[in-house]
Structure formats: C-alpha cells, structure tokens
Amino acid sequence: xxxxxxxxxxxxxxxxxxxxxxxxxxxxxxxxxxxxxxxxxxxxxxxxxxxxxxxxxxxxxxxxxxxxxxxxxxxxxxxxxxxxxxxxxxxxxxxxxxxxxxxxxxxxxxxxxxxxxxxxxxxxxxxxxxxxxxxxxxxxxxxxxxxxxxxxxxxxxxxxxxxxxxxxxxxxxxxxxxxxxxxxxxxxxxxxxxxxxxxxxxxxxxxxxxxxxxxxxxxxxxxxxxxxxxxxxxxxxxxxxxxxxxxxxxxxxxxxxxxxxxxxxxxxxxxxxxxxxxxxxxxxxxxxxxxxxxxxxxxxxxxxxxxxx
Numbered sequence: 001x002x003x004x005x006x007x008x009x010x011x012x013x014x015x016x017x018x019x020x021x022x023x024x025x026x027x028x029x030x031x032x033x034x035x036x037x038x039x040x041x042x043x044x045x046x047x048x049x050x051x052x053x054x055x056x057x058x059x060x061x062x063x064x065x066x067x068x069x070x071x072x073x074x075x076x077x078x079x080x081x082x083x084x085x086x087x088x089x090x091x092x093x094x095x096x097x098x099x100x101x102x103x104x105x106x107x108x109x110x111x112x113x114x115x116x117x118x119x120x121x122x123x124x125x126x127x128x129x130x131x132x133x134x135x136x137x138x139x140x141x142x143x144x145x146x147x148x149x150x151x152x153x154x155x156x157x158x159x160x161x162x163x164x165x166x167x168x169x170x171x172x173x174x175x176x177x178x179x180x181x182x183x184x185x186x187x188x189x190x191x192x193x194x195x196x197x198x199x200x201x202x203x204x205x206x207x208x209x210x211x212x213x214x215x216x217x218x219x220x221x222x223x224x225x226x227x228x229x230x231x232x233x234x235x236x237x238x239x240x241x242x243x244x245x246x247x248x249x250x251x252x253x254x255x256x257x258x259x260x261x262x263x264x265x266x267x268x269x270x271x272x273x274x275x276x277x278x279x280x281x282x283x284x285x286x287x288x289x290x291x292x293x294x295x296x297x298x299x300x301x302x303x304x305x306x307x308x309x
Contacts, residue, residue, distance in 0.1 A: 008178065073196060083100075084208065095110040102143075112130075176206075261288050
C-alpha cells in the first residue's frame, strides 16, 4: 500500500532552548500535534492531500501562537496583511492571495482562488473583492489583536526597522505556517500562510504566497512549504529548487532539501527551513537556524513533534 504522510511547520528561526518557558513550549507542541493529527486523519480516511494541508494550516491560522491568521503581526500602519498559497501536485493547480486583511483563514481563500477563479494569484483590494463575492466574513481587527505581537511592533514602530518574526532572540512567537502531505493515491500538496514581517511597509510580499518560492507541489517530485527570510527564498526560488534537483539530478527529497537549505540558500546569506514530502511519502524537514516548529506523521509509523535541533 502507498505510504501516506504529512508534515507541518510553524516557523523557523532563533529558537533558543531555555529562552522559552516550559509552559509555552508545551502549548506550541500541543498546537502542532492538533494541526498535524487533523490532517493525518483525513489522509488515513482516504482523503486528499489538498484537504489535509488546508485543514492543518487552518488549525495553525486559528492559533494565536503563530504568525498567520489570528496571530498575524502588525504592519507599519498597525494593520494585519496576510498572504497564503496552496498547490496540488497531480495537475499543478495552485491558488494564492496576498495583502489581504480581515480574513480568518487566508489558506481557504487561496484554495478558492484555485478552484473558483481562472487565476492563480490575487492581491490586495482585488483579492478582498473576490472574497466578498464569495460571502467571506471580514473579521473585526480585534480578532487579530495579540498583545505579544503588539509589543513587538511598539518596539520598532515609527522607525525604518522591520522585523522578521524569527530574527530576534526573544521568548516570543514565530512565523509562517505550512503543511505538506502525500495521500494514499500518491498525490502531494503544499499550503503556506503568513502574516509577514513586523512593521513592514509599502505592501511588502514575502515568499509564502509565491508559487515556486515558498510553496510548490508536483507529483513527479515533491511538495514543499518554506519558512524563513522571504527575500532570500524568493531569490533562490527555494521550493521549486528542491523539486528541480529531484527531477533533474535524481536526488532524494532528503538530499535535495538539505542541499538547498544547508548550502544553496546559505550562499546568498538566507536563513530558515522547509518541510517537504515526496510522492512515496518520504519526509524531509531541514533548517539552518537554531530551531523550527515542526511535526510529522506517516503511515509507516514514524512521527515527530520538535522545536530545536
């Protein structure tokens, strides 16, 4: 029988053991376990990889612990601008949204772009019009308010500084969330969602919603979701780079993922990590930072929930 599996992440970065309280660490691990198991249960029942990654990412978006959905960071204007992407590997169908506000689950809107429009990527006001046309509820800004995020913003507000969620040593919250899965039919899918960077200006967009940069899926190779310094992941076309090494150099998902994260992205000074799964259900979760919130589960019995190296 085809091995089916899922992996999720909740951001990579300066996660130093000892800086976080045991209570907070337990909260993170529980949130990761819930999100992972929701997706895995869909796969176990014969459901699609696409449904599995959407459900897992929605669970992480609904948690204030992560920089996506409910826990999204503050922009320079004191608002929340969110990005998300989703892709399936059988037909290379994909959907993405960027610079949206007030949408509880951006990953679901990205899937609606894929399935209910002729397009792949909608942004800003146009994406909001599309959401309203589908009767999405626009949440009050209070829904996204989180005191830790607010204090992060207050520290650099009214300056030209911006903060990648994972770049400062703090007992705080981490970044982008994502999921990758391989279902019982050997189809892979990936989904990624983020609130971007604290105090970001000018409509900055990172790698998360960009197909091929922060999110990619192809049954010939693998599904990938990235987290880290988005500008570098865009320049390195990281998610597609993993797939490309597998397709053209015949590398395993493990070797290709390690090559990209531990060598190629470092050569341009990028930091972060990724999760990947191939069409045989093999998982890779490399990162070149001190930690990455991550969890995985496979029908072969392997499972993991980890934060540090």
